[in-house]
Structure formats: C-alpha cells, structure tokens
Amino acid sequence: xxxxxxxEIHKSEHIKASSGDLWSVITDWAGxxxxxxxxxxxxxxxxGLLSCELLGTPDITPRTRRISLDNGSIVEExxxxxxxxxxxxxxxxxxxxxxxxxxxTMFIDEVDQNSCILHVSSCFDVxxxxxxxxxxxxxxxATYEKALFNGLxxxxxx
Amino acid sequence: MFSKPQRVFATNxxxxxAPAQAVxxxxxxxxxxLKSWPTPxxxxxxxxxxxxxxxxxxxxxxxxxxxxxxxxxxxxxxLANHAARRIYYDMAPNGVxxxxxxxxxxxxxxxxxxxxxxxxNSNFDILExxxxxxxxxxxxxxVYDLIMQGYRGYFARQRTGRG
Numbered sequence: 057x058x059x060x061x062x063x064e065i066h067k068s069e070h071i072k073a074s075s076g077d078l079w080s081v082i083t084d085w086a087g088x089x090x091x092x093x094x095x096x097x098x099x100x101x102x103x104g105l106l107s108c109e110l111l112g113t114p115d116i117t118p119r120t121r122r123i124s125l126d127n128g129s130i131v132e133e134x135x136x137x138x139x140x141x142x143x144x145x146x147x148x149x150x151x152x153x154x155x156x157x158x159x160x161t162m163f164i165d166e167v168d169q170n171s172c173i174l175h176v177s178s179c180f181d182v183x184x185x186x187x188x189x190x191x192x193x194x195x196x197x198a199t200y201e202k203a204l205f206n207g208l209x210x211x212x213x214x
Numbered sequence: 215m216f217s218k219p220q221r222v223f224a225t226n227x228x229x230x231x232a233p234a235q236a237v238x239x240x241x242x243x244x245x246x247x248l249k250s251w252p253t254p255x256x257x258x259x260x261x262x263x264x265x266x267x268x269x270x271x272x273x274x275x276x277x278x279x280x281x282x283x284x285x286x287x288x289x290x291x292x293l294a295n296h297a298a299r300r301i302y303y304d305m306a307p308n309g310v311x312x313x314x315x316x317x318x319x320x321x322x323x324x325x326x327x328x329x330x331x332x333x334x335n336s337n338f339d340i341l342e343x344x345x346x347x348x349x350x351x352x353x354x355x356x357v358y359d360l361i362m363q364g365y366r367g368y369f370a371r372q373r374t375g376r377g
Contacts (some may be wrong), residue, residue, distance in 0.1 A: 057234070060255050060298040062321060062333065089228045136292075137304070137317065137322075142219040148293070156275050157295045159302055159319065163221060177223065179319055179335060181298040 057182035060156070063193050068175045068207040075166040078174060079143050081208065085135050086110035086121040091211035092203065098210065100203040102195070103127035154192055157181045166191040172210065172213060176200050220340035221346030226358035228334040232369035236368050237332065238299045240365065241320060244270070245277045250361075250368035257360055259283075279292075283313060297351035298324070310353070312345035313338050332365070334358040 064138070073076055081091065084106045093099030103125035111132075112119030120134040137146040144163035160178035167173060178196065182189045217368035230237050240250060249350035254260050260282035268275030273294060279287040287309035293302040299322040309315045325331055336354060340347045 057297075057299075057324060059324065060300075062323070064335065137315065139315050139339075142315060142341055144219075144337075144339060146315075147315050157293065157298050157300045157302070157319075159293070159317070163219075163339075164323070165218065165221070176220070177337060179294070181300060181321075188377075 060181040060184060061189040061198075062179070063182055063189065064158065064177070064179050065193065065196055065199065065200065065202045065207075066175075066177045069209075070167070070171060071174050071205075071208055071209075072171050072209075073142060073214060074169060075164045075172040077212070078164055078172055078208065079140070081211065082164070082174075083115070083120055083135075083138060083145065084141075085114070088121070088123070090209075091207040093207045093210060098202065098206045100198050102198075104128065108214065111127075127180055151163050155180050155185055174205070217343060219272065220345075221349045221352075222340060222347045222354075223335075223353045224336045224354040224358070225334060225339070226355045226362075228359070228362040229325070229331055229332055230332055230365050230369065231328060231370075232365070233328055234299065234322050234330035236369070237330050237365060238296075238322045240368070241322065241332075241336065242271075242291075242294060244275050247277075247279065247364075250364035252360055252364050252367065255286070259357065259360060285309075287371050305356075310357075312340055312342060312350060314341050315339045325376065332362055334361075343355075 066169045088108050092105050093102050096105060106124040106126050109122045110119060111122055117138050118134050118136050120132050123131045133147050135145055135147045144161060146161045149158040158180040160176060162176045165173045184190050186192060245264045248261060251261055262280045262282055265278040266275060274286060274290045274292040276290045281287060288306040289303050291303045300319060302319050305316040316336060316338035317368060321333045323331045340350055353365055
C-alpha cells in the first residue's frame with residue numbers, strides 16, 4: 057500500500073480585537089471576503105479569491121463555504137462543530153489530488169477586553185505521489201499566516 | 215462554572231507487531247474494543263459492554279461504551295479514509311468526565327509486513343475549574359497507551375493461537 061505522509065500544523069497569533077468580535081467574524085463562515093487580502097496587500101501567494109458561497113444556514117452546523125479561486129479551482133470547507141461558550145470550531149476540507157483527511161480546529165483565547173489569541177491546528181495526509189511534502193505543508197502555513205492572520209489583523213486595524 | 219477554557223492537545227504513538235491492515239481492521243471494528251481491551255487485572259478502566267448505533271461499516275457510527283465507573287462514553291466515528299488508514303471520531307461532552315469538544319484522529323502506518331505504528335492526536339477543552347488540563351492530557355494519553363497495550367496483547371494471542 058502506498059504510503060501517505062502525515063502532516064500536523066499548529067499556529068497561534070495575537071489579534072487586536074475582543075474575543076467576541078473575532079468569534080463573530082470566524083463563525084461568519086462564508087464571510088471571508090470581509091477580511092481576505094490580495095497578495096500585494098500582504099495576503100497569501102497564489103490564486104486569488106473570486107467568491108465564497110454559503111451552503112447551509114448561518115449559525116447552524118454543519119454548514120459549508122464554497123470558495124472559488126481565480127485559477128478555476130473550488131474548495132469546500134464544512135464547519136462541523138461550533139461551541140460558542142468555549143469559542144472553538146472544527147471543520148474539514150474536501151480532499152484533492154494532493155491532500156486527504158484534512159481536519160482542523162480554531163479556538164480563541166481572550167487576553168483582555170481588546171485582544172485575544174487565535175489558534176489554528178490541522179492534521180492531514182499528503183498523497184504518496186507528491187514529491188515535495190514540505191511544499192504542501194508550507195502552502196497551508198502560508199494560508200494560516202498570510203490569509204488568516206494578516207487578513208484578520210488588517211480587518212480589525214481598520 | 216469556568217473562568218477560561220483549558221485547551222488540551224493530547225498525542226501518543228507506538229509500535230504494534232502486526233500487519234498494518236490487521237490493525238486497521240481492528241480499529242474499524244467500532245464496537246469490538248472488548249476483543250483487545252486490557253483485562254481488569256491490567257487496567258482500572260474497565261468496560262462493561264458496548265452498544266453500536268449504526269451499521270458496522272456505516273459512517274457515521276456511534277459506540278456507547280459503558281464503563282464500570284458508572285458513566286457511558288459515546289464516540290462517533292465520522293470519517294474513515296481507507297487509503298490513508300486514518301479515522302476521525304468525536305466524543306460526547308463528559309464522555310470522560312470534564313472533557314468537552316473532544317475530536318480525535320487515529321492512523322496506522324505500515325513499517326513492515328508484520329509491523330506498524332499507530333498514532334493518536336486529539337484536541338479538547340476543560341471547561342470546569344475543578345479539572346486540571348494537564349492531568350486530563352495525561353489521562354487521555356494513558357488511554358491511548360491502554361489501547362495499544364490491548365492491541366499488542368490481542369495480536370500476541372493471535373500469533374500463539376490463543377486469540
């Protein structure tokens with residue numbers, strides 16, 4: 057049996073926003089165009105965001121966001137579990153030629169009334185025929201650091 | 215009541231002297247834990263019986279593990295990737311007293327024809343101040359040890375014809 061490569065990523069970032077405000081933005085599942093940055097603005101390298109459509113109902117799990125990118129690819133991420141009390145979500149992503157079994161969690165820890173820490177952790181498997189596993193991992197790290205963290209920081213700095 | 219959630223990431227891994235496919239099959243036998251679970255002389259975490267809700271190959275399927283301690287641990291297997299030999303499952307709140315938002319993954323990596331490695335990762339929250347996150351992390355990692363100990367015993371019995 058061909059061997060998959062196991063990948064784990066754990067990232068955390070300080071955000072200057074109340075934990076409640078950040079939680080509202082994170083759980084606005086199809087609202088990523090509110091905070092998404094283009095590459096020149098400091099966002100993630102690679103294809104740009106064209107649209108994001110919600111499949112399902114806001115505030116009800118499961119709900120899916122269908123993200124269309126300008127290279128023609130479509131990514132679907134489904135929010136499976138949301139705990140408003142402890143401010144943690146779990147979500148998955150549809151498999152593609154390189155990545156399977158993607159599952160991630162985000163949670164927010166309050167620092168004070170005006171700042172918090174956003175954590176993201178994910179696990180996934182990289183297909184056996186992918187030569188450069190580190191490149192795949194780097195792509196996800198860039199998504200968390202540049203798309204997610206930079207985008208949210210810029211959104212709350214406005 | 216709680217002041218702030220305690221965030222916990224638990225992880226463990228270990229070698230099992232058995233074919234990866236056999237370990238994978240046992241892992242997917244969702245209500246078959248008693249085949250491999252350590253005996254009462256080997257662990258204080260004793261299982262009385264297990265109810266399966268859902269078909270044996272159905273996703274999702276739910277096992278209700280009735281523990282001798284008087285609580286029931288309900289775990290739903292919601293993803294099984296046969297090609298990558300990885301599962302994801304959740305546990306209902308307080309399935310282990312004090313644990314909330316528990317979601318775990320287990321995977322099996324082949325190391326040779328009769329040898330493989332099991333890996334376990336989980337995230338969860340402790341919401342009540344009376345529980346300590348570090349203690350709960352060690353507790354969960356100990357359960358992963360027990361699972362692997364049970365698997366080692368099960369496959370040893372298979373090899374000696376006592377299974």
